[in-house]
Every structure is written in structure tokens, then in C-alpha cells.
Amino acid sequence: MALQTPPPTSNSDILLIPEGLQQFAGARAVMTSGRAGIFHKLLDQNAFGTEFFSNAPCLAYVLQGRETFFDADGAETTVQPGDTLLVPRHHHMISDFSSADGPLEAFLFFFSDAVIGEYLSATAKGTTSAPDSKTALFAGSPSLREYVDALPRVYDDLTVPPTLVKAKLLELLLLLHLHDKSGQLHAFLVHENTHRGRRNIKQIMRAHALADLTIADYATLSGRSVSAFQRDFKREFGETPSVWLRRARLKHADDKVVNSQDTIADIALAAGFADTSHFIKAYKSLFNETPKQRRLHLA
DSSP states (O other), X not given: OOOBOOOOOOTTOOEEETGGGGGOTTEEEEEEETTEEEEEEEEOSOEEEEEEEESSOEEEEEEESOEEEEETTSOEEEEOTTOEEEEOSSEEEEEEEOGGGOOEEEEEEEOOHHHHHHHHHHTOOOOOOOOOOOOEEEOOOTTHHXXXXXXXXXXXXXXXXXXXXXXXXXXXXHHHHHTOTTXXXXXXXXXXXXXXXXXXXXXXXXXXXXXXXXXHHHHHHHTSOHHHHHHHHHHHHSSOHHHHXXXXXXXXXXXXXXXXXXXXXXXXXXXXXXXXXXXXXXXXXXXXXXXHHHHHHHO
């Protein structure tokens, strides 16, 4: 596979994974079935500030290169060759990769609820609690390199049926389980199995109102279909998602108009308006004056 350079990512762009990896330069699907799947990631140029949101539990295994992840709470985790990283579902993070240490190559494994359920049934330890789950390094297995090296040799250019995707992911988890003396993987997956339901819509929208996401993306973040998301959103907010988002972004823009020296064009772009004149018209319809008039009145 040729080395790839990821597309530029602005602060408002969030890559939803695993779904977004299908269009992400530098990532290639080895096999997928819904949100379950295996991806190969290969980058050779700097990628700083890449923002991710995980929609499925993920295990990342690094073959070469170094990458640093920053969680929303400020925690920092650096992975390097041989490291295995556990990433919970509904997890927001930012990554930095510098090509100074060479290319970055990793395999990403995403687990469906069905795969996790089968793993837990096969490895039942009587665990009833669901400890906190967060991004964490995991000891992995000495056999993991052999497992990932075989994937492209065996499955490249093949259309893999869902049953085989499930079987390969379950095989991986059971292999790792044999070396999981501390029970870290098991505890992680118990938590992921317990916390797999829908997310709070208000919390999602307030956290990601300025993100460059579609209504379908917000629905995915919430664990709902688009129709269920729109119905639940209307019940929570009393209006449609598009109307709420427009006002939320304009209110953010108003804060910038009042409290910054940013140009109107830059404020418009940050609020999701590619056309400045369209932004000015929308701003005036909400605040009864243009951004320029607003600044003049405050001067």
C-alpha cells in the first residue's frame, strides 16, 4: 500500500470512526461489517490536530511510528511500535503525528456489540461490575504481530462476508485474552458492553454544535437512526436540529463579534457559513442588526 497524506483537518472537523475511515486518505479497510471491522493505517507526512470521535470500541496496534493522543480531560497517551491502545466508544480525542520518527503504520480493530457479547460469553469470569473505561495502553500479545502480518496476505482483494469479519475479530479478542493476565481487556469490554445504549442528545449538541457535522453524523453520535434522532431532538429542544444548530452557531458568532477582533469573514466561516453575505443576512434576522452595526454600537 502506498503511503498517504491525510486531508487537512480544521478545528471544527471531526472524523467519526470507523465510518469516516472509508474516505480518510491513509486508511484502508481490510474487512468491515457495519461498525465492526479491521483497517490498515499508513501515513508518511505530519498530521497535527486530527480530531476523532469513536462510535465503536477500538483496539489500535502500532507497527511503526509514534502518535500522541489527547483526551478531552487533558490526558496524553503516546503510542509507538509494538504498543496496543484501547479506545472506548463515544470517545473524543485529538491526535498528533510527526513524520520525524518515520512513517506511521497501525492496524485498527473495531468491535460490534455482537462480537463483544460472544467474547464475554466465552470468557465469563463472573464479572458483574463495569469499571470506568478510558483510552489506555494494553499489554497485547506476542502473537499479535504475526496475526496482523497475515491479514493483508490472506484477505487483500477479497470481499469478506460478515460472518468471517465477526470470526476474525472474535479470534483476535480470544488470542489477546490468553495473554491478558491482569484482566484489563476483559474489564474494558465489560464496560463497553454495559454502556452501549443511546447518548444524551443535549450533551452531544452542546459539545459539538460548531463541528462540521451533518444531521446524520449527529444521529450516529447519539446512537440513533436519523428519524429517531430528529424525533427525540424535537422532544428535547422543541424545534428541529437544523433550526437549533443555526441559532447556536449564530450566538457563537455574536460572541466573536462582541469579544474579538476577528474579521466578519473569519467569524462567518467559523460559524459554518461559507458565504459572508449569507451570514450577515442570517445574523441580522436573529439580532436585528448587522455584525458591523453591532460593533459600532459597542464602540
